[in-house]
Amino acid sequence: MSVNNLSTRLPDFEAQFRTPPSPGAPVTLRGLKKSFGGKTVLRGLELHVPAGQFVAVVGRSGCGKSTLLRLVAGLEKPDAGRIALGEDLDASGARVMFQEPRLLPWQTILANVETGLGPQRREPDARARAVDALAAVGLADRAGEWPAVLSGGQKQRVALARALVSRPRLLALDEPLGALDALTRIEMQGLLERVWREQRFTAILVTHDVSEAVALADRVLLVEDGVLALDIAIDLPRPRRRGSVDLAMLEERILHRLLLTEARAPEYVI
Amino acid sequence: MTQVLSQVLETPTAAQRFSLRRLAAAGGEGATAWLLPLLLLGLWQAASATGFLSTNAMPSPWQVLEAGWRLTLSGDLPRNIGVSFLRAFAGLVIGGGIGFALGLANGLSSLSHRLTDSSLQMVRNVPHLSLIPLVIVWFGIDESAKLFLVALGVFFPIYLNTMHGVKTVDPQLVEMARSYGASRREIFWRVILPGALPSIFVGLRYALGIMWLTLIVAETIAAQSGLGYMAMQGREFLELDVVVLAILIYALLGKLADLFTLALERRFLKWHTAFAVAK
Numbered sequence: 241m242s243v244n245n246l247s248t249r250l251p252d253f254e255a256q257f258r259t260p261p262s263p264g265a266p267v268t269l270r271g272l273k274k275s276f277g278g279k280t281v282l283r284g285l286e287l288h289v290p291a292g293q294f295v296a297v298v299g300r301s302g303c304g305k306s307t308l309l310r311l312v313a314g315l316e317k318p319d320a321g322r323i324a325l326g327e328d329l330d331a332s333g334a335r336v337m338f339q340e341p342r343l344l345p346w347q348t349i350l351a352n353v354e355t356g357l358g359p360q361r362r363e364p365d366a367r368a369r370a371v372d373a374l375a376a377v378g379l380a381d382r383a384g385e386w387p388a389v390l391s392g393g394q395k396q397r398v399a400l401a402r403a404l405v406s407r408p409r410l411l412a413l414d415e416p417l418g419a420l421d422a423l424t425r426i427e428m429q430g431l432l433e434r435v436w437r438e439q440r441f442t443a444i445l446v447t448h449d450v451s452e453a454v455a456l457a458d459r460v461l462l463v464e465d466g467v468l469a470l471d472i473a474i475d476l477p478r479p480r481r482r483g484s485v486d487l488a489m490l491e492e493r494i495l496h497r498l499l500l501t502e503a504r505a506p507e508y509v510i
Numbered sequence: 511m512t513q514v515l516s517q518v519l520e521t522p523t524a525a526q527r528f529s530l531r532r533l534a535a536a537g538g539e540g541a542t543a544w545l546l547p548l549l550l551l552g553l554w555q556a557a558s559a560t561g562f563l564s565t566n567a568m569p570s571p572w573q574v575l576e577a578g579w580r581l582t583l584s585g586d587l588p589r590n591i592g593v594s595f596l597r598a599f600a601g602l603v604i605g606g607g608i609g610f611a612l613g614l615a616n617g618l619s620s621l622s623h624r625l626t627d628s629s630l631q632m633v634r635n636v637p638h639l640s641l642i643p644l645v646i647v648w649f650g651i652d653e654s655a656k657l658f659l660v661a662l663g664v665f666f667p668i669y670l671n672t673m674h675g676v677k678t679v680d681p682q683l684v685e686m687a688r689s690y691g692a693s694r695r696e697i698f699w700r701v702i703l704p705g706a707l708p709s710i711f712v713g714l715r716y717a718l719g720i721m722w723l724t725l726i727v728a729e730t731i732a733a734q735s736g737l738g739y740m741a742m743q744g745r746e747f748l749e750l751d752v753v754v755l756a757i758l759i760y761a762l763l764g765k766l767a768d769l770f771t772l773a774l775e776r777r778f779l780k781w782h783t784a785f786a787v788a789k
Contacts, residue, residue: 315689335690342686346704346781355700358691386781402690 264292264442265326265333265409267312272321274307281307283466284321289459291326291409294436294443296453298494299463306414308463309336309446313412325410335408337416341395343387349398350374350383356402373405374398377431393424397431404435411436413445417452426482429456433479450498454490455480462497470497569751574758577751586740591759594736597653598725601660606717609665610710613672617706618698623673630669638662639727651732656725663724664717671713675706708782711775718767722760 267289274282281304289295299305310316312323313336325334335356343352353370354361374380377397387395396416403411413432417425433456436443447453453460454474462470472494476486551571557563558570565573581587612630616623638659649655679702687697729738737756744752779785 313689315685336686338682338686340682342680342682344683344687344701344704346707346779347700355687355690355692359693388781388783 263407263409264440266291266324267410267442267444268322268324269308269312270322270324272308272311272323273319274304274311274316275319281466282311282318285463285467287461287468289442289444292440292442294445294456294458295461296445296447296457296459297461297463298447298450298453298498300498301448303463304466305446305463309412309414309444312410312444333408334410334412335403335406337396337399337403337411337413339415339418341387341392341399343395343398343402345387347387348384349379349387349390352387352398353401353405356405358406360406370401370405373401376404376435377401391424393420393428396420396428400428400431400435404439407439408441410442410444413443413447415447416445418448425452430479432456437478450491450494451487454487454494455482460490460494462494470494567750569754573751574754577749577755581740581752581755587755590735590737590740591763594725594729594738595763597656597729597736598660598721601657601725602664602717602721604657605661605664606668606714608661609668609713609717610672613669613710613713614676616669617673617676618702627673630666634666634670639724642728642731646732651734655732656728656736659728660721660724663720667716667720668710668713671709671716672706675709675713676702678709679705707778711771711779714774715768715771718771719764722764722767726760 267287269285269287272282272285272287273280285304285308297305297308307316311318312325313334315336343349344355347355350367350370353374354366356373357363357366357369360366371380371383374383377400379394379397379401382390382394387398390398399416417428420428429452432443445453445456450460457474460470460472460474461468462472464470472490474490476484480487554563555571558565558568558572563570569577578587612622612626616627641662642659645655645658649658683701683705684697687701692700725736726738726741729736730742733739737759741753741756744750744756775785
């Protein structure tokens with residue numbers, strides 16, 4: 241009897257192990273410092289991003305938010321401090337989506353997506369994975385064409401497919417929608433949110449658009465004078481309704497703080 | 511002659527534009543490109559036939575054609591074209607190969623650039639045809655003299671344009687490839703070389719022009735065979751039809767060289783909007 245009971249209970253017991261762990265990587269920054277030619281950009285920045293969180297980083301231009309992202313993605317080396325991306329991960333497991341699409345014009349759209357696989361490009365299923373990634377951004381039918389024939393928004397979608405094809409645990413986004421027109425931008429935000437919800441990677445989005453930050457992120461950080469000045473959790477249910485009062489209030493709060501900085505420390509001193 | 515050469519060297523964009531326009535014409539209706547040459551030929555024949563052009567000063571197209579036929583039958587023309595072509599090609603491969611290799615090295619490595627570039631730029635400013643007297647002393651009127659001059663002539667356009675192409679590859683693409691885990695070898699083959707290719711082809715186009723120019727001059731002054739030698743022989747025996755024939759063949763060979771680079775560009779730059787063949 242007891243044995244029977246045990247065997248019927250066993251599947252339930254196993255069920256909790258069957259749910260896969262979050263594929264995202266946690267990011268921890270300790271005392272991060274970086275300066276360029278005497279100008280200090282980051283002065284001892286501290287940050288912990290739990291696995292799978294979507295973080296937006298806002299700030300005035302030149303505040304160091306892009307530098308922060310480039311350090312996390314391994315594009316620059318910090319002068320001091322530590323960057324930890326989970327236990328078994330270095331910066332090569334992170335993927336970056338740049339402000340420009342940065343597609344190779346001499347490779348077909350599909351081959352550009354394959355570039356995102358890095359060293360796994362030679363594995364037999366590489367092509368199939370690239371086709372899947374391209375389909376996920378709705379451009380499967382353009383696989384054999386040259387990037388030059390695509391519009392700006394389509395190029396950025398190819399860049400997103402390229403960033404995601406290797407199933408990264410951390411995606412660093414450096415104002416990837418900054419150069420797009422308003423409508424394309426909204427579409428891309430929706431696409432970004434969808435793939436993030438499906439794949440659950442950790443996302444760090446640098447943007448100067450506060451409304452984009454509050455619409456997409458779980459948490460908005462404001463970088464000011466090389467440190468974190470504001471850390472706001474956005475606890476609104478998804479998908480978020482554009483133009484809702486809650487979003488507007490959060491946006492106003494962050495904008496107010498940003499403008500306050502301007503009054504206090506002007507960028508130009510005459 | 512050196513004046514012409516320096517003019518050719520100093521106007522890179524003009525030649526680029528020229529090639530694009532030619533490409534557009536060839537892509538649309540290939541026949542239109544031949545209208546003007548044919549018209550000129552007709553006018554020339556008419557001027558000779560009416561006696562407006564004295565055949566003592568300028569043979570008629572028909573006489574030139576006859577000379578061509580005569581020399582083809584005797585085997586002189588094919589032999590001389592063959593000899594000239596081999597010289598030109600060998601010089602291009604040697605000089606262009608060295609220029610390409612050094613251009614890559616100096617574009618990729620700042621150490622190599624510091625070591626060699628300023629010396630090469632110094633040599634570049636010496637008109638290579640001014641070396642002819644020296645080359646005759648060194649090599650006599652042997653094959654090696656012609657090879658040396660052609661190789662020297664084609665070296666610089668290929669060297670400069672290869673280096674320029676490598677140096678101006680978009681650093682953002684290189685950064686992207688590196689951050690996406692590409693090895694140095696992959697970055698070279700997938701990013702730097704394809705990115706430098708348009709510029710390398712501009713260099714090749716120049717090199718082909720300089721190649722013929724150098725060869726003809728060298729053959730005119732110091733040779734026992736080849737097209738330049740054939741033209742010189744024509745002058746000495748007052749066979750103006752042979753001289754004009756040689757000149758027309760230069761024009762055709764130049765056109766062939768141009769078609770050759772065009773085919774290469776179409777093959778390797780089909781991603782480039784400027785070279786995309788209209789569907």
